[in-house]
Amino acid sequence: MQNTLKYDVVIVGAGNAALCSALAAKDQGAEVLIIEKSPQPHQGGNCPYTGGGFRFVHNGLNDLLTLMPSVDNKYNNLNMQPYTANEFKNHMIEVTRGDTDKDLMNTIVSESRPTINWMTNKGVIWELPSSRISSSINAPSIIPNSVGLSAYESGPGLIKMLTKSAKQNGITILYETEMTDLVQNKQKEISSIVCKDSNGTYQVNTRAVVLACGGFEANSDMRKKYLGEGWENAKVRGSKFNTGDGHRLAIKLGAQPTGQWSGCHATPIDINAPATGNQGITERMPRRSYPLGITVNINSERFIDEGEGFAEQTFVKMGSRILSQDKSIAFQIFDSKSFNLLEPRYNNSKPAISGNLNDLAKKLDIPESKFIKTITKFNKAASDGNYSPKKLDGISTNNLTIPKSNWGIKIDTPPFYGYCVTGGITYTYGGPKIDTKARVLDQNNDPITGLYAAGEIVGGILFHNSLRGAGLMHGSVFGKIAGTNAAIL
Incomplete structure (x- = not known):
């Protein structure tokens, strides 16, 4: 094993949820390390394959325009109604048939707009979703209000902007680095993470780890085990690096599995x-x-x-x-x-x-x-x-x-x-259970000290179907929460 490193917080993954987590931890003064399994050109998990849309509470078009860097006359004919907290909750309940964790749902909804504001301050540039305005730009039109904004240049642009902010804030990112184990001390607190790169295996001492490394959709064995026969044949629309590493190691430590493990997008x-x-x-x-x-x-x-x-x-x-x-x-x-x-x-x-x-x-x-x-x-x-x-x-x-x-x-x-x-x-629904502080919970609903999770790895949020723009939003919300709480642990 190589020399041991030391960081206050280690983030596993380098997608939307992970980068938000890293930036939030840095806001609290923590020394932060991101480890990313993929090479740098493939960074970002599934985010680069998305349109970069975010579903959040807002007060209509004029409110959204305040978040955009520049506004021209092309939006004069457009009208977008406010998107309320109740609408967001009702849509979540409808699409999940009432199965979504209500505490997590309420946190996503209440923190959605503050998180968008925070991301804006971190350098994310927004635009109106092009798919919603392209046919409406030349005629008076009411456009759908649910997905308020998209990141500039879609998912790839979002990763580019968040990564730039992370580097400007002194956050270290190690690419082609895989998490192979999580280590606890005698008090059952996270004490280190074991990593592997082309030079071998090494240990990073840390007081907190945030798992933001996606689902298990690119693991054919896990697909067959949890989704059923035939799923081993599925083509993967997103990252080939999302192989359930976080699921496996969290459950090994006693994390409570929750959500629809038999379901996926x-x-x-x-x-x-x-x-x-x-x-x-x-x-x-x-x-x-x-x-x-x-x-x-x-x-x-x-x-x-x-x-x-x-x-x-x-x-x-x-x-x-x-x-x-x-x-x-x-x-x-x-x-x-x-x-x-x-x-x-x-x-x-x-x-x-x-x-x-x-x-x-x-x-x-x-x-x-x-x-x-x-x-x-x-x-x-x-x-x-x-x-x-x-x-x-x-x-x-x-x-x-x-x-x-x-x-x-x-x-x-x-x-x-x-x-x-x-x-x-595209992605899977089941994963370890978290609370509203993004702490991973054990079988008794007690936090596993020092272990947090955010993004697609989290179970209990989506069931049965997808809700456009909600995936990136809950990743950012709980990424920010996880990073903040990991840093102040």
Whole structure:
């Protein structure tokens, strides 16, 4: 073992939650070390693969503009209503079906705006989410209020700005450095962390460790163990370095596992998507226009209600169900009525195209007779007409074992199109339990002295589905809280 180092606080990870934690600890006068498993170009966990959006309490557009470095006339036609604490809480409760830890939820909501203010003071530059204003800029328009701001240059920009601030504040970052063990003294207090780099293994003496090293989505064995059969085949949309190291070592010390260990954020993606995240490609790979057609497996069978709701509400479920099918693949089927309505990301792949369904089945290499039977049965239960993708139209199929609750329109107008898709995992939901001070708790709900956690590693916050902008927000909130409390321990 190499020479021993000493720091007041050690942060594991170098993403959004980790960097916020490091900066908060430094605010308290602590000597802070960040260890990052990845090489520097891949720093940031899943953050670089996000749009950098934050969901927080605010008082409307004029309030948000005060957080932006410069404002011009292009926003004159826009109107954004306030986003209240009650709205935020209700959205959290709705998307998690009431399972979210209410104490953690209340902390996220109440600390959301103060944390945004603090990040602004740390050098984060904000802009209005481009996806929300691009179609509204030239005409009077009310834009959604839930995701108030995005970091300049999205997720990669956020990491760049926070890292710059960390370095300016004298925080040491060691890249390609892996945590291999956590050590306690006789009083069961964290006393050191064991690290490994290309030169070998060494120990860092410290009084506090903050685990901000992401989920276990890039660990195929853990995916299979906790998410179930088929999940070992999932492609990873984010960082290949998020392999559950923090989960494993926290539980080894007696941390209480909590949250939905069997759940994760997933989405349908193109079959040719890379096996792990690629910043230039990942966001072009989702395939979420499935409500405008039907989805079949390799046996030519439908297996899910494609029209249960808008894709924004159902894509996590769809991605998960695809991974439970044989070979973890499926085929999205459209006709010419819906083809021009597909989201632009479909332009990044080449579908199978045919003027008749028999030939389409051959091109997709799925059972032809079963495919025709599935389409025929669906069309008998479906309606004539055209799609209205911007509203839940209530056009449901009749008497199908697996219904299509909205957009139940016949697939009968050639040419026909087929896209091969699989499921991509973004992050996992289960993890060690923390309290509102970001302290990791043991089986008796007592804090493990000196051990903190923030970000995607934390269990008990998200269940069943995702809430846009809430992931980065809770990472920043509890990152700041963890760093502060670790430093004053």
